[in-house]
Amino acid sequence: MSTPTTRAPTNLGALLRDLFRELTDHIQRRHAEHGHPQVRTAHGNVFQFLDDEGTRVSVLAERAQMTKQSMGELVAHLEAHGYVERVPDPTDGRAKLVRATERGHAVYPVAHAAIAEVEARWAERLGDAKLAQLRRLLEELDAGRA
Amino acid sequence: MSTPTTRAPTNLGALLRDLFRELTDHIQRRHAEHGHPQVRTAHGNVFQFLDDEGTRVSVLAERAQMTKQSMGELVAHLEAHGYVERVPDPTDGRAKLVRATERGHAVYPVAHAAIAEVEARWAERLGDAKLAQLRRLLEELDAGRA
Numbered sequence: 001m002s003t004p005t006t007r008a009p010t011n012l013g014a015l016l017r018d019l020f021r022e023l024t025d026h027i028q029r030r031h032a033e034h035g036h037p038q039v040r041t042a043h044g045n046v047f048q049f050l051d052d053e054g055t056r057v058s059v060l061a062e063r064a065q066m067t068k069q070s071m072g073e074l075v076a077h078l079e080a081h082g083y084v085e086r087v088p089d090p091t092d093g094r095a096k097l098v099r100a101t102e103r104g105h106a107v108y109p110v111a112h113a114a115i116a117e118v119e120a121r122w123a124e125r126l127g128d129a130k131l132a133q134l135r136r137l138l139e140e141l142d143a144g145r146a
Numbered sequence: 147m148s149t150p151t152t153r154a155p156t157n158l159g160a161l162l163r164d165l166f167r168e169l170t171d172h173i174q175r176r177h178a179e180h181g182h183p184q185v186r187t188a189h190g191n192v193f194q195f196l197d198d199e200g201t202r203v204s205v206l207a208e209r210a211q212m213t214k215q216s217m218g219e220l221v222a223h224l225e226a227h228g229y230v231e232r233v234p235d236p237t238d239g240r241a242k243l244v245r246a247t248e249r250g251h252a253v254y255p256v257a258h259a260a261i262a263e264v265e266a267r268w269a270e271r272l273g274d275a276k277l278a279q280l281r282r283l284l285e286e287l288d289a290g291r292a
Contacts, residue, residue, distance in 0.1 A: 011261055012268070015284040016166040021211070022291055023159045065167070115157055122158070125290040130283055137272065137280040138161040144271040145168055 023118045030114040031107065038081040039107055046074050046084065047100070047107060054087055054097025083107065169264045176260040177253065184227040185253055192220050192230065193246070193253060200233055200243025229253065 024041040031039045045064040049055065055063075061071035075098050078084045083104035089095035100107075123131045170187040177185040191210040195201065207217035221244050224230045229250040235241035246253075269277045 012265060012281060012284070013166060013169045013261055015281070015288050016162050016169070018288050018291065019284065020159060020162040020166055023162070025211075065171075115159055119158060122287055126283065126287055130286070134280070134283040134287065135158060135161070137276055137283070138158070138165065140276070141268060141272055141280065142161050142164050145164065 023115065026118050027111050027114040030110055030117075034110045036083075036107055036110065038077070039083065043074055043078055043083075044111070045071070046078055046098070047104070047111070050084070050098065050100055050104075052099075054089070054099035056089065056095060056097060060098065078104070169261065172264050173257050173260040176256055176263075180256045182253055182256065184223070185229065189220055189224055189229075190257070191217070192224055192244070193250070193257070196230070196244065196246055196250075198245075200235070200245035202235065202241060202243060206244065224250070 024044070027044075028039070028041050031037065045066060046060060049060050049063040057072055057075055058068055060075070061068040064071060075084060079086065079098075082101055084098050085101050086096040087099055089097045119131075126134065170190070173190075174185075174187050177183065191212060192206060195206050195209040203218055203221055204214055206221070207214040210217060221230060225232065225244075228247055230244050231247050232242040233245055235243045265277075272280065
């Protein structure tokens with residue numbers, strides 16, 4: 001039986017995954033260093049899709065393309081650690097909205113700074129011109145998604 | 147309170163994530179269509195790091211940069227559905243190796259074909275020349291990871 005060829009790491013998927021992981025690992029490290037070790041990569045699926053006034057779990061799940069159950073688990077973890085709270089939906093008293101707490105809002109600037117740091121590292125690695133070219137190609141490819 | 151700016155989807159991380167997800171969603175769909183709905187994206191972390199003769203869970207975890215516990219859960223799921231089996235390690239009778247079953251081996255060509263389909267779709271979207279350029283830039287950036 002030959003070696004499974006999926007292990008060869010030069011396909012585009014593996015490249016995208018490795019670079020995305022370099023970024024998310026750095027964000028997670030910075031969160032930990034800033035006193036938020038409980039905020040893991042997966043929780044970006046909550047933070048980045050939260051509206052200021054709060055968002056239903058079902059809507060978060062849809063935006064993040066996750067099951068409602070998986071999103072519910074992420075939200076429960078963040079709620080238990082004080083990053084989000086559930087408040088009544090003013091448009092429907094039986095429904096709940098998930099909203100960032102003050103502690104939750106403190107996470108955003110840490111993530112933004114970490115992203116900027118990785119982009120700076122990448123600019124150093126590739127040079128500004130090539131990084132801009134890479135961004136344009138990724139944007140063009142992404143814009144064509146169905 | 148202003149809108150959290152992490153929601154703006156033009157940072158490089160979001161682009162990498164969206165495109166990687168386009169790829170993994172397609173692979174998962176093809177697995178389901180070929181009778182393997184139990185094989186989800188996360189299980190790529192097992193399949194792509196398995197040696198033909200079998201691999202310890204701790205080694206799989208290290209290769210996939212996951213905790214041993216998370217890797218153990220993925221392996222248990224695949225074992226329950228007949229994709230991998232645990233066999234004694236010939237070099238240490240107390241240890242176990244995880245190895246793909248015949249059913250497990252059947253998954254690789256489906257994944258490879260799905261990856262080729264997405265790359266063909268991307269080549270159509272960007273053109274061959276730009277896709278080749280994108281691949282070169284990603285390879286160069288990836289090669290510089292510490």
